[in-house]
Amino acid sequence: MERKSHRGKSFEFDSLYSLVSNRGDSNLILDGIHENILQLNYHDxxxxxxxxxxxxxxxxxxxxxxxMHTQQMPLYVQKPNIKWPKSHQRYRTMMMEKMDILNTWNHKIPSYIARILLASSFVVTLISPLLHILSPPTIRPVAFQLLSDKEKNDLAQLVSTMVSYTITYKTVKSYILPQTQRCEVADGLALSLVPPISDFINFKDYTSNHYVLSIAMKQVFVHEVRLH
Known part of the structure; x- marks a missing residue:
């Protein structure tokens, strides 16, 4: 019975030693346990x-x-430099910011469109197709009077879509754009969508295959949207 008890204590010693010694400052951990254990409410x-x-x-x-008695200090493993987790908080903050952008945008869009734009599905199902619509490769970056009748009609429909969805472009410094976003830059400046819906489909190692409009063409859209 005593041998069995000894084996049990040995197992408890090894498991507890491994658990505590690999969690950083063991003295701080134990102080925290002693300070808080009597304050906890749990079912037991x-x-x-x-x-x-x-x-x-x-x-x-x-x-x-x-x-401490034998001074076998090597039994204390090297304490790792443990830091408070930051990535989860950072990504959660980013998620909240993007949800705020979606909700603010949703309130600006006419109700007959907004009621079908559910945040839970909009990003997955509609962002990429909408970006293809907003960046047509068929409209030539030339002066308005040089466009064909079909191109003028396509341009008018696109402007109408942008107005309906309250989308336009604004001038931003190129270095603040995500690295995954393809965009024409002039003098360190670029024209980026407002709201920044392209940011919703940017992620690590992602390369967008959406057509990139020239700055001149985007300026045409800004002008036409403002007129409407």
């Missing part, structure tokens, strides 16, 4: 969790006493 009718927790704390205390 027969006190099994509580007993196991205090047993584990006892095992760690024995381990700590042994190390």
């Amino acid at each position: 009718v027969v006190m099994q969790k509580t007993v196991k927790c205090f047993n584990n704390l006892g095992v760690y205390d024995l381990m700590h006493q042994y190390i």
